[in-house]
Amino acid sequence: MTDTKIAKMTAKDVHVFYGDNHAVKGISLDLHQDEVTALIGPSGCGKSTFLRCLNRMNDTVATCRVEGKITLDNEDIYDPSIDVVQLRARVGMVFQKPNPFPKSIYDNVAYGPRIHGLAQSRTDLDEIVTVSLEKAGLWNEVKDRLDSPGTALSGGQQQRLCIARAIAVNPEVILMDEPCSALDPIATAKVEALIDELKGRYAIAIVTHSMQQAARVSQKTAFFHMGDLVEHGDTTDIFTSPKEERTRDYITGRFG
Amino acid sequence: MNDHTVKAYDDELRELRAIVSRMGGLAEDQLVGAMEALNEFDTDKAGQVRASDQALDQLEIDAEKAAIVVFARRAPVADDLREVVSSLKMTGLIERMGDYAKNIAKRTLAISEMGPVAIPQILDQMAREARKMIQDVMDAYVHRNANLAMEVWERDEVLDNLHNSAYRTILGRMMESPEKIGVLTHFLMIAKNLERIGDQATNVAEQVYYTINGVMLEEARRPKHDVTSTELVTDD
Numbered sequence A: 001m002t003d004t005k006i007a008k009m010t011a012k013d014v015h016v017f018y019g020d021n022h023a024v025k026g027i028s029l030d031l032h033q034d035e036v037t038a039l040i041g042p043s044g045c046g047k048s049t050f051l052r053c054l055n056r057m058n059d060t061v062a063t064c065r066v067e068g069k070i071t072l073d074n075e076d077i078y079d080p081s082i083d084v085v086q087l088r089a090r091v092g093m094v095f096q097k098p099n100p101f102p103k104s105i106y107d108n109v110a111y112g113p114r115i116h117g118l119a120q121s122r123t124d125l126d127e128i129v130t131v132s133l134e135k136a137g138l139w140n141e142v143k144d145r146l147d148s149p150g151t152a153l154s155g156g157q158q159q160r161l162c163i164a165r166a167i168a169v170n171p172e173v174i175l176m177d178e179p180c181s182a183l184d185p186i187a188t189a190k191v192e193a194l195i196d197e198l199k200g201r202y203a204i205a206i207v208t209h210s211m212q213q214a215a216r217v218s219q220k221t222a223f224f225h226m227g228d229l230v231e232h233g234d235t236t237d238i239f240t241s242p243k244e245e246r247t248r249d250y251i252t253g254r255f256g
Numbered sequence B: 001m002n003d004h005t006v007k008a009y010d011d012e013l014r015e016l017r018a019i020v021s022r023m024g025g026l027a028e029d030q031l032v033g034a035m036e037a038l039n040e041f042d043t044d045k046a047g048q049v050r051a052s053d054q055a056l057d058q059l060e061i062d063a064e065k066a067a068i069v070v071f072a073r074r075a076p077v078a079d080d081l082r083e084v085v086s087s088l089k090m091t092g093l094i095e096r097m098g099d100y101a102k103n104i105a106k107r108t109l110a111i112s113e114m115g116p117v118a119i120p121q122i123l124d125q126m127a128r129e130a131r132k133m134i135q136d137v138m139d140a141y142v143h144r145n146a147n148l149a150m151e152v153w154e155r156d157e158v159l160d161n162l163h164n165s166a167y168r169t170i171l172g173r174m175m176e177s178p179e180k181i182g183v184l185t186h187f188l189m190i191a192k193n194l195e196r197i198g199d200q201a202t203n204v205a206e207q208v209y210y211t212i213n214g215v216m217l218e219e220a221r222r223p224k225h226d227v228t229s230t231e232l233v234t235d236d
């Protein structure tokens, strides 16, 4: 896709191998601020693998090899000079299963700012925690029990806590891998409303198996199939008049 | 196109398609029946056409219900979404065709009471053209033939031209025989009805085309040679 806007993140001809398994086959995709990109496609097509390349989560997988170029603000994120911890603060991630630390709600959110030295004082830190929880739409529900364990929250609250944790370090990009798959429709709607809220400040990529969720939250949709990017375009176009037969078959439920 | 993994989804869409097709067939029958009644001054037949219109109304309601079920249960997207939305619009358009046929039947009843009068030949010619448009557009729908839909859409001009001639012919007769202006006005309106049936078929063609290709059939309206539309009094 050629875009006139300057991309926040750019992936160019990205290939990923797990040993001999060629999981991602030359994907080029841009992420923009102000925009949510939904990654859809059948299980095993490489969505999570691609997403994890964007903040180098795949570094921890010994067999994994990434080729191609991924830049954040035109800077190659695989350049040896890049500080990976710093990168993951700028490119935050929210996972399928809410995974709060076994710590208090406060400490869950304060953890990142502490290790990145974002707060000069306790007052600073309080401020960051409050604002992050507010942005994540969780403040009102937890403000009276910041000391209780994050794991004691409901699944939907835990997921919003994880989003608060991700945004506490001032990221520029947020990656979400099936963030609502364990949530009920109300909690899902809250997370989706939150994604709408957040999209002005961050570039967001979300992996989802729900076509309706992709249609609801994203402005761009990318359809992956067997490691290829089959089609990428405006979400409204993809869901009304997809160009590729494989895209149509997948989103209309005609696959296999 | 492949079937859906969920067979029931295909069944629901097939049902919706069947209703649309039936409506197309019925609208054609109604047009043929109305013209036969007119040519034969057959008030029984005209009465039947008027009564049969109810079936089209009912089918439109059935289609709406079937479409709502698909929306609620399947959240259709892409080709399926276009198909369901187009079905709703098409049934509305076909129901209108039926209304025009019914109006012809109603006028036939009035004309029959006015004593013998020569029916303008051109009305038959218009009706044949309109019928062919309905047949072809429904054929395009059933066989997903976008080219045929486009062809029907382009052919609307033929009917428009016939309508213009009919208008001039009938107007001429009005001037020759002012005492027949009452019955001739009915013919004028019947010509208009036939032209409107063609318009509906054209609109159906647009829907068929969009369903198949996902792009609108040329937004830009082709130049109309229809001079009558602004001069005619509106139908009752």
Ligand SMILES: Nc1ncnc2c1ncn2[C@@H]1O[C@H](COP(=O)(O)OP(=O)(O)OP(=O)(O)O)[C@@H](O)[C@H]1O
Residues within 6 Å of the ligand: A018, A021, A023, A041, A042, A043, A044, A045, A046, A047, A048, A049, A050, A061, A063
């Ligand atoms: N850590 C890993 N080690 C080895 N192979 C992996 C690893 N993670 C993924 N793969 C392989 O890479 C391919 C793509 O997997 P990936 O998890 O990216 O798919 P996905 O599109 O996210 O699927 P899902 O929708 O099921 O989450 C698969 O063949 C998978 O088996």
Ligand SMILES: [Mg+2]
Residues within 6 Å of the ligand: A047, A048, A049, A177, A207
């Ligand atoms: Mg995955």
